[in-house]
Amino acid sequence: MIRLEKRPQPSRAFSLATPLLAVVATMVFGGLLFAALGKDPLVAIKTIFWDPLFGEFSFFYRPQLLIKGAPLVLIAIGLSLGFKAGIWNIGAEGQYIMGALFGAGVGLALYPLEGFYIFPLMVLAGALGGWIWAMIPALLKVKFGTNEILVSLMLVYVAEQFLASMSLGLLKNPEGFGFPGSRNLQQYESAFNADLIEGTGMHWGVVAAMIAVIFAYVLLTKHRLGFAIRVTGEAPRAAKFSGVNPARLVLFCLGMSGLLAGLAGMFEVSGPAGQVTIDFNVGYGFTAIIVAFLGRLHPIGILLAGLLMALTYIGGDIAQSQLGLPAAAIQVFQGMLLFFLLALDVFTQYRLRFGRQEVA
Amino acid sequence: MDLSAINPILFIAGFLVAATPLIFAAIGELVVEKSGTLNLGVEGMMITGAICGFATAVETGSPLLGFAAAATGGALLSLLFAFLTQITLANQVASGLALTLFGLGLSALLGQSYVGIKPPRLPDINFGPLADIPVIGPILFTHDIILYLGFALVAATWAVLKFTRLGLILRAVGESHDAAHALGYKVVRIRTLAIMFGGACAGLGGAYISLIRVPQWTEGMTAGIGWIALALVVFASWKPWRLLLGAYLFGGITQLQLNLQGAGVAIPVEYLAMSPYLITIIVLVILSRDKSAAPACLGRTFHASS
Numbered sequence: 182m183i184r185l186e187k188r189p190q191p192s193r194a195f196s197l198a199t200p201l202l203a204v205v206a207t208m209v210f211g212g213l214l215f216a217a218l219g220k221d222p223l224v225a226i227k228t229i230f231w232d233p234l235f236g237e238f239s240f241f242y243r244p245q246l247l248i249k250g251a252p253l254v255l256i257a258i259g260l261s262l263g264f265k266a267g268i269w270n271i272g273a274e275g276q277y278i279m280g281a282l283f284g285a286g287v288g289l290a291l292y293p294l295e296g297f298y299i300f301p302l303m304v305l306a307g308a309l310g311g312w313i314w315a316m317i318p319a320l321l322k323v324k325f326g327t328n329e330i331l332v333s334l335m336l337v338y339v340a341e342q343f344l345a346s347m348s349l350g351l352l353k354n355p356e357g358f359g360f361p362g363s364r365n366l367q368q369y370e371s372a373f374n375a376d377l378i379e380g381t382g383m384h385w386g387v388v389a390a391m392i393a394v395i396f397a398y399v400l401l402t403k404h405r406l407g408f409a410i411r412v413t414g415e416a417p418r419a420a421k422f423s424g425v426n427p428a429r430l431v432l433f434c435l436g437m438s439g440l441l442a443g444l445a446g447m448f449e450v451s452g453p454a455g456q457v458t459i460d461f462n463v464g465y466g467f468t469a470i471i472v473a474f475l476g477r478l479h480p481i482g483i484l485l486a487g488l489l490m491a492l493t494y495i496g497g498d499i500a501q502s503q504l505g506l507p508a509a510a511i512q513v514f515q516g517m518l519l520f521f522l523l524a525l526d527v528f529t530q531y532r533l534r535f536g537r538q539e540v541a
Numbered sequence: 542m543d544l545s546a547i548n549p550i551l552f553i554a555g556f557l558v559a560a561t562p563l564i565f566a567a568i569g570e571l572v573v574e575k576s577g578t579l580n581l582g583v584e585g586m587m588i589t590g591a592i593c594g595f596a597t598a599v600e601t602g603s604p605l606l607g608f609a610a611a612a613t614g615g616a617l618l619s620l621l622f623a624f625l626t627q628i629t630l631a632n633q634v635a636s637g638l639a640l641t642l643f644g645l646g647l648s649a650l651l652g653q654s655y656v657g658i659k660p661p662r663l664p665d666i667n668f669g670p671l672a673d674i675p676v677i678g679p680i681l682f683t684h685d686i687i688l689y690l691g692f693a694l695v696a697a698t699w700a701v702l703k704f705t706r707l708g709l710i711l712r713a714v715g716e717s718h719d720a721a722h723a724l725g726y727k728v729v730r731i732r733t734l735a736i737m738f739g740g741a742c743a744g745l746g747g748a749y750i751s752l753i754r755v756p757q758w759t760e761g762m763t764a765g766i767g768w769i770a771l772a773l774v775v776f777a778s779w780k781p782w783r784l785l786l787g788a789y790l791f792g793g794i795t796q797l798q799l800n801l802q803g804a805g806v807a808i809p810v811e812y813l814a815m816s817p818y819l820i821t822i823i824v825l826v827i828l829s830r831d832k833s834a835a836p837a838c839l840g841r842t843f844h845a846s847s
Contacts, residue, residue, distance in 0.1 A: 185630070185844065269634055325826050330581065330634070331772045332825060335818040338765045346811035470638055507653055509760075512646030519639040520621065527629035531844075 185531040195529045200475050200486070203521035210521075211514045220504050228504060229496030229511075236499075244382025245495045246488060248453050251386040252277070252445035254487035256469035258393045259438030261478040262400075266413040268434045272318065272333030273442040274466025275340035276311040280443025281450035282347055283310025285457045288372035289352055289363055299371040303451060304385070304444065311443015312436050314340065319435035323428040329435065341462070348457045363457040366450065374452030386448030390487075393441055397480040406433065442466060468494075471519045490515065547800045553680045555800075557688060558754055560792025562587070562746040562763075564691040566770035567777070567784050568698050569742025574774055575702065576735035577715035577838035581637025582622050583743050584767025585644020590615040590744025591751040592648040595660055595758045598748075604663035608687060608748050615744020616737045618644055623733040630842050645761060655758045663687065663753060687749055692785070694742070699781035711735065715836035718843040728843050743767065765818065772821045778834035787824075794820055 208230075212222030233242035256273045263270050270276075284307030291299050318332035352363040366372045374384050401407035409430055413420040420427075445465065454461055472490050476483030497511030566583050573580050593614030598607025618640065625636040666689070668682040702708035710731065714721045718728045750766070751758050769791060777784035798813040806813070 187844070271638060321822070321826055327822075327826050328772075328775065331768060331775075332822050334768050335765070335772075335822050338818045339815045342811040342815045346809055349811075350809070467642060471642065474635060507650055509646050509649035509653065513643065513650055514646075516639060516643030516646050519635075520625065520643060523625050523631040523636055523639060524629045526631060531630070 184534050185527065186534045187531055188529075191529050192532075196477065199522060199525045199529060200477065200482070202525050203475070203518060204489070206521040206525070207514065207518045210517055214510065214513065214517075215506065218506065218510060220500075220506055225500055225504060225506060228500045229493060232499055233492055233495040242495050242499070244376075244380060246491050247382035247387045248384070248491075249494045250487045250491035251384070251390040252449055252465045253469050253472050253490055254390040254484055255386065255393055255445040255448075256438070256442045256466055257472035257476065257483045257487060258390075258397045258480060259441035260469055261473045261476070261480075261483055262397065262410055263434035263438055264414075264473055265401075265478050266410045266430055266434055267417070268431055269330045270315060270318070270333050270435050270438045271330055271470060272315070272335075272337045272466070273438060273469055274462055274464065275333070275337035276314045276439040276442035277446035277449075277466045278337075278340040278344050278462050279314040279446070280307040280311035281446030281454075281461060282344060282352070282457065283307055283443065284447030285363060285366065285450045286347075286352060288366055288369065288451060292364065292369055292372075295371045297371070300374070300385075300451075303372060303447060307443045307447020308440045309443070311446065312440040314443070315435045315439020316432070319432050319439075322431050322435075329431070333435075337466070344457070344461060345459050348459050348461070352457050354456075361459055365455045367452075367455040372451055374448055384448065384452045386445065386452065389444055389448065390484075394480045394484050397483075401480070410434065442469075468515060471515055474519060474522055547804055550676060550679050552796060552800060554683060556789065556792040556796035557680070557684065558792075559795045559799075560788040561688050561691045562749045562754065562766055563770050563773060563788040563791055564695060564785060565746030565749065566743045566767055567773040567788060568691075568695055568781065569739035569746075570770055571774050571777070571779060571781065571784060572698060572702075572711070572742075573735050573739035574839055575715045575779060575836055576711050576732045577718055577836050577841065577843075578626060578732050578736060579633045579637065579840040580619070580622055580640070580736060580739055581634060581771065582619070582640025582644065583739075583770050584763055584765065585641035586615040586618050586740045586743035587644075587747035587750075587763045587767040587770075588648040588761065589618045589644045589651075590747030591763060592652040592655070592747075592758060593744065594748025595751040596651065596655055598660045598752055599655060599658055602661050604661055604752055605686075607660070607752055608745055611744040611748030612741040613744070615740040615742070615747065617740070618647075619736050619740025619743075620733075622740075623736040626842070627729045627733055627736075630844055633840050633842070641767070649760045652758050652760065656760075658758065660752050660756050660758075662756070685753060687745070687753065690745075691749075695781050695785045702781070712836070715838055718838050718841070722843070722845060728845075732843075743770075746770070769817065769821050772825055775835075776824055776828050778828075779836065780834070791817060791821070 208226055212226055215225040216222045233239060260270055260273060284303040287306040288303045314336060317336060318329040321327040321332055322329045348363060349361050354362060354364045377383050409425040412423060413425055413430060450457060468490060472483060472486045476486035493511060493515060500506040501508055566587055570583055590611035594607040594611030597610035598604045622636055622640045625631040626633050663685045665683050665685050672678045672682040710726055714726060714728050714731050722728050747763060750763060773784060773787045776787045795817050798816045802810050802813050
């Protein structure tokens with residue numbers, strides 16, 4: 182007879198060990214999956230986790246780590262604030278798209294003007310775009326008690342359609358020979374989010390992600406608002422008595438996560454992606470959910486988790502081209518990670534007891 | 542623009558077809574939520590059902606076997622959710638999201654070699670002279686058996702929840718798991734069975750999209766229908782007949798915007814395609830003031846010691 186017994190205190194050791202155990206478990210089961218697909222599991226795991234960092238072409242892949250990690254960390258930091266307080270924004274993908282459209286829209290509207298002020302304006306517009314998109318579920322929740330999960334998710338589909346409409350219509354490159362997609366911002370100097378140090382992948386989005394990590398850390402540990410977020414998540418009744426304003430918290434958490442997702446989209450479209458296209462978004466908004474949980478909703482944890490998840494993206498690409506591993510296999514791999522994390526998390530709050538339960 | 546191109550009879554027959562995937566997914570989720578569990582993985586289970594059903598139908602040549610495989614696939618995937626939330630007591634929102642992310646990846650992986658294939662067709666039931674009745678005939682009597690099954694499932698769910706002991710136990714578990722536990726009901730077992738039922742239904746709904754409605758396999762083809770099904774359960778205040786009504790409403794809107802796209806209305810295609818999602822939001826806003834109908838234990842974790 183095995184049963185679970187609630188721990189008097191959550192185990193700190195398990196809280197830290199769970200993400201690592203989950204990664205190991207995912208590697209084992211992911212390896213089995215790759216073997217089932219007819220690939221050598223050890224080679225596949227090495228290709229995904231080792232080659233991008235220390236392989237022959239790592240000089241090319243290492244900068245990618247920052248490029249792919251930055252949007253994940255930016256979005257996940259925002260999401261984690263809400264998740265901590267039980268406010269579920271799962272529409273970051275939509276906010277990411279709107280940020281990119283607003284940011285790119287401002288840049289393209291000013292083309293071919295050159296000026297130092299153009300890029301900062303685009304940053305503001307990107308943040309605004311994501312913020313506005315997230316304020317829709319926030320205001321509806323505060324005013325009407327509408328479920329923010331469903332509304333924020335529905336808005337992802339709306340944003341995707343809006344993106345399609347924009348890249349085929351308003352933002353389409355007039356000199357693009359009729360192909361869908363906007364002008365390439367990489368060729369527009371004042372709007373280009375270039376590497377700050379050539380060849381490192383270190384663009385403004387990476388800087389923003391770093392600032393977001395520090396900001397979230399300070400907010401959660403030192404600020405009254407951070408206390409409100411934590412207490413609301415852990416003990417909603419206690420939060421009420423301590424004078425937390427739930428409506429303001431919803432507006433702040435959703436707004437902040439939208440703002441950061443919008444920034445991520447804006448930095449992506451003006452830098453690595455370069456242009457607005459129909460399939461500009463690649464699911465960072467959803468992967469960031471995994472990043473937030475894998476990082477235990479803690480800023481430093483999210484930073485590490487974001488880098489790890491970026492690694493699986495890059496390694497997945499390499500495995501796809503070198504081993505013919507399907508792209509979807511990596512998606513399954515990432516999903517598995519979240520499963521193991523959630524399952525193993527039980528040992529933070531509970532411990533296993535063997536033997537028959539005694540009658541009290 | 543040529544609105545006369547829309548044939549009202551074909552339109553109504555079409556929206557019954559468009560509503561069926563929603564009916565399956567939503568009635569399954571309704572039972573799950575009645576038992577006190579919130580499974581946000583409907584989209585993931587639907588898309589998994591869609592590919593399981595599609596692949597099986599193509600390989601065996603039998604659409605009905607396909608539907609059976611879809612139900613099995615959906616139920617198996619939902620077992621993962623049941624394990625996470627009932628055994629390891631994980632957060633239901635996070636576990637549901639994990640299920641959706643995982644299901645989308647898994648289905649893409651399974652479906653790689655099935656892109657661009659046409660599945661075998663499930664024939665319509667032959668109602669003989671009934672199908673020849675003007676107007677009513679083509680609307681009601683020219684469909685496949687699964688569509689009628691969806692309708693029957695709603696009726697059966699209503700009857701079971703309202704009139705049977707099984708329904709009473711299910712509702713008791715959803716309203717107060719501690720009281721149900723004290724009475725000796727196996728809360729975890731009942732919820733696990735409910736979750737599997739929800740998974741099987743979502744799988745059937747997914748297969749209805751890939752085998753009948755579209756019929757084709759493309760990655761991510763459920764396109765948010767699983768999420769609309771979740772909204773539909775709220776819309777219906779957890780009542781089966783209202784759910785049916787809601788599904789027809791959404792089916793009608795989907796069908797209408799498709800027809801308008803076909804008729805060449807001056808609104809761009811993208812804005813028409815947004816409409817089902819926007820209307821879902823609007824309906825949620827109108828109906829979310831009253832939450833009293835929600836099962837009291839919805840989304841709460843049950844552990845016998847606490």
